[in-house]
Amino acid sequence: MESLIGFIISLAFAIFLFIDAPRHNKSRWLWAILGFIFGPIALGIYFIKTGRKVAGWIITILAILFYIVIIVVMVLAVALFANGFS
Template sequence: MESLISLIISLAFAIFLYIDAPKHNKSRWLWAILGFIFGPIALGIYFIKTGRKVAGWIITILAILFYVVLIIVIVAAFALFANGFS
């Protein structure tokens, strides 16, 4: 179920970038592929490149913070499972 939600969100980013990129003289296929693969980071960079800097920086920073916290949680969980909970 979670992977289906991720796929839908990635497709939404890709579709938005595919439709919006030609309005700013950007390659629609390039930004759609980047949006599908990298998700919110690509969306934030696209906003920065197209002049919507505040929204772009907010999205990019929040996405990076989310990924950093996710990595820390995974490493902590792995350390707990490897060493035991006691």
């Protein structure tokens, strides 16, 4: 179920970038592929490159912080399982 939600969100980013990119003279296929693979980071960079800098930086920073938190939680979980909970 979680992977389906992630797939739908990535697909939504890709569709938005595919539709919006020609308005700013950008390659629609390139940005759609980047949006599908990299998600919110690609969306933030796209906003920065198209002049919506505040929204772009907010999205990019929040996405990076989210990914860092996920990585830290995963490292802590591995450390707890390796060393035990005591």
